[in-house]
Amino acid sequence: MDYRLYYWNIPFRGVFVELLLHEVGASYQRLDASEIYPEKSLQIDSPGMAPPYLYDYGMQKTIAQLPAIMLHLAQKYDYLPRSAEEQTMALKAILDCGDVLMEVTRFYGLQMWDKAAWETFRERRLSRWMQLFEKTGREYGLQQDRGFMLGNSISVADIAVTALFGTLTHCYPALAADLNRQAPSLAALIQRIEQRPALADFLAQQRQHYGRAYCGGDIERSLQQVLG
Template sequence: MTDYALFYWPVPFRGHFVRYVLAYAGAAWEEPDTEALLAIKSAPVADQPAPMMAPPMLHDLRAGLWLSQLSAILMHLGERHDLLPPDAAARTLTLKLICDAGDVLEEVTRNCGAQMWTPATWADFTADRLPRWMEIFEETGRRHGLEPQGGHILGTDRPSLADLAAAALWHTMADKLPPLAPMLDRHAPAIAGLCARIASQPSIAEMRAEWDRSHGDVWCGGRIEASLRAVLGC
């Protein structure tokens, strides 16, 4: 039986956060086509299965629950699949890291393409804010014993939702936009190591390989990705 239906654009961006978790948890899911997504997104709010503005949207078929907002979806999946730390403080830190990841996505895409990158604006961003975001994740992991060769971002004894979210952010970005990989290695070597370990988990690696065969190297798509690739030279 299919456990979930994920409604999202055919790009990694926010979608891979959910896909990483579902793959790692061994869940069965389907991704309805863009036409089905647009039908929900554009429907009057009163006619939507759950009030929403934009994807991702997840339908938990077993629970009969519809959710939008990436952070809510991930926390729900964390609870459902025992991917959250046992103590309240670490659960709150998990949510904080997911929110940080969302902020990184917004900044790298200039508020989802509201503006395009130029060489000057990209130089400013990569001189300060993007490395600082990498260092924020790195320092969080360091304070919980994370090293390039081992450990987890919140000190858990196995991968948790926070590790999956970190990898879905940084590994996907560095994989699809390769010139960013050396920056991640330089500013967040322990995070780079963690991301490589998570991305190579068999179920996640299989999902990624299948995705890449079907969709190629796209990351977020659209004009904003074109402007990113222009300033990165890739």
């Protein structure tokens, strides 16, 4: 066993880590976040405020914060681009994904969605996020039938955007048309990534297990209401 991953029984942020672990062929045990959070969260190395947490058996240390976990695994398994510029862009992609998660859930459920607020966000912010990722990918050669986010090779950036938009459009199919319209090259990339042999079986099993469940709680119920 290479890792223990602590997260809730939903995809949301946890699927980012799981996709990367499956892509690199690492073995891991998935445990409920309640085994650490909140009571024991201050007892781990470099404690984090909230899940996911990843315990690395090799270094015998727990890592918190999703971007830190993704960067750790990307460095360890050579899923960072070669140049310093592209490595910076890979980190930016991960951080941008985190910002989208925060906005989609209205700061993780601090507020609930109503129809008017959601439609404004969908038309102005979410569409702009899609265009932003599309523009970045195309600047590095991404096209609808080939390429990756940051050049000719897969990187952690591709895994991150797939975890973000692949999960979002699976859980809320109405958003798939938005993605195809605003970011056609990105939409095609996500389909290619999801069909990779290391990921296809995992995603099929996960989606059978979770169905359309996304982030849980009242905020998910408000998303379901505004998206029909």
